[in-house]
Amino acid sequence: MLKIENLHAEVGGKEILKGLSLEVAAGEVAAIMGPNGSGKSTLANVLSGRPGYEVTQGRVSYQGEDLLALSPEERACAGVFLAFQYPVEIPGVNNTYFLRAALNAQRKARGEDELDSMEFLKLVREKLKTLHIKDDLLHRAVNEGFSGGEKKRNEVFQMAVLEPRLGILDETDSGLDIDALKIVADGVNQLRGEDRAFVVVTHYQRLLDYIVPDSVHVLADGQIVKSGDKDLALKLESEGYGWVARESAA
Amino acid sequence: MSTEQVEDLVQRRYDAGFVTDIESDTVPPGLDESVVRLISAKKEEPEWMLEWRLAAFRRWLEMDEPEWAHVHYPKIDFQDISYYSAPKTEPKYQSWDEVDPKLIETYDKLGVPLHERAKLAGVAVDAVFDSVSVGTTFRKELAEAGVIFCSFSEAVKDYPELVKQYLGSVVPPGDNYYAALNSAVFSDGSFVFIPKGVRCPMELSTYFRINELNTGQFERTLIVAEDDSYVSYLEGCTAPMRDENQLHAAVVELVALDRAQIKYSTVQNWYPGDEEGKGGIYNFVTKRGDCRGVDSKISWTQVETGSAVTWKYPSCILRGDGSSGEFYSVALTHNFQQADTGTKMVHIGRNTKSHIISKGISAGRGQNAYRGLVQVHRRADNARNYTQCDSLLIGDRCGAHTFPYIETRNPTANVEHEASTSKISEDQLFYCLQRGIGEEDAVSMIVDGFCKEVFRELPMEFAVEAKKLLEVSLEGAVG
């Protein structure tokens, strides 16, 4: 589904990703862990096409296509979804309206019929119910005045409605209590399936108790320095990142 | 997306820019007493009206053009403007069948159908073409309710006592330079009278159209709402695209008596000039409402997307005890447009309230200034004002300026002012793009969200139109 080869990327003239390679198969959930500043968000941003992130070397193929050749909105319409580490506020724009515009833009790009407001509302209510999210979210402006936790929940809710093929979650679990954490995990687990993949960036192994990953990768200084199964996450949790760095330096 | 790219998205299309080829009776350029007399004669006005005009003209001669506004434009040569232009086919007010089909067609193209078969449901329209009114719809229905809605010229003939009583009582001829000029040469406009206790059964609307080259448009609107009455009024305006600047200097007077409510909405889309700043309308307008009666209320809502230069401060004189004034404004400037707009709230009566929400949007090299005065007189116990003034910048070559003035002479006054300036951030845009929403849709969505508090004050149909207008005006603002 996703194949990253020798990816180098710069931000503000500084090289952050330094030859990163990673493969994620359809149906797979890959967890990415790593110290602060190692380039996890940079990877998420490069994959989603954020302006300001310049790829200087390497290739990314997504469903057999050159992902880097697509504009951000084309990537979104092709099923790439980023749950932002810091979701932005859009004052005055109703959350439901925003999400419907997004879903319909994507459906249109895929040649599907747009949903009218009744159909959309039905879909949205179902999703809220299965995720146990309160519906006051629907009446508020996009992230405006939301607490940190509410913003993260809103990202997961959007993901549930948009049903992406490749979901990238950038520290969606940070700063959440256990109930909110379960919502995030539910969001991923309910979509999990043979034709979808997830890249879950996290600091904490506790999220991985709820989303059991198929693979765990350690990102340090712009490269994947270690890959393993879910036990690797446990080891990182108890022993920190130091040993990985020493091992890879050796 | 870089800032330059954001700016580039502002490439505007002006749909109303066509010219109607119609024969006109246009007075040659120039202004002196004989022109004032000529206008009055063409309109077959009574002697008192002519005298009123001449007095205003003499005042105007002694006045200087104001220069304090935050706008820059070449000096206007007032002798180079024609002060009267009317379609040659004399308007026949009795039947639409006698109105030149070209005129009807013009308004059709502008989305304002006048003909019986296609009239806008629930909205009575007075159509003003260059200097004269070409007709008013729904006259019969309004008459049954006791509402007078007609062109200003008709009002002078048919209701001289009412006109004499109220004309100039809110904006005296000597009020300011442009008001004096208007008082001398005004050609037409609308007159509305809502008698005691009547709730006007439909929206009233005037649609102003400048067509002729080198003419100024100087219309006057007078709305009087008697005790316990209510009216909602909307004005819309467009002009052809031309390289020359054209002057529009209107006066609007509102009078609200005891417990009366007037809601006045404007969607202003005069030709703004091209991307290089060539052409466009100079829009110098005096709008003032007098809350003369107790517990009366006047509410101004304006969406200003057009004109090369705008100079406009719809105001409320809160004279009656318990009266209240509101001002909701969206002003958008793009390319080389300049706007200096805002409001004055003058608290004279006790327990008076005013509420100001101003949203300025600047793109390209547009300059947008909010200028507001909140004045609380000595006798005005318990006056309340709340002002919120937000600016949104698109790109970094445009500007937003805020000039709030507060003068209070009563210690019980409570005046609050909040201001903010923000940019459409690249983060906001990227957030939308990442969800699959295209760039232009994203910008108009963000701008629309910014204007929400004002749009919800507009009558439904016009809110939709205002939204569309903003979208068109911002076309090419990001790219």
Ligand SMILES: Nc1ncnc2c1ncn2[C@@H]1O[C@H](COP(=O)(O)OP(=O)(O)O)[C@@H](O)[C@H]1O
């Ligand atoms: N816009 C930027 N300009 C310059 N440096 C940046 C920018 N964004 C991130 N960085 C730097 O890139 C490195 C990686 O950041 P990031 O990808 O956010 O790390 P992580 O998400 O793993 O904590 C950090 O050293 C950070 O300071």
Ligand SMILES: [Mg+2]
């Ligand atoms: Mg990060």
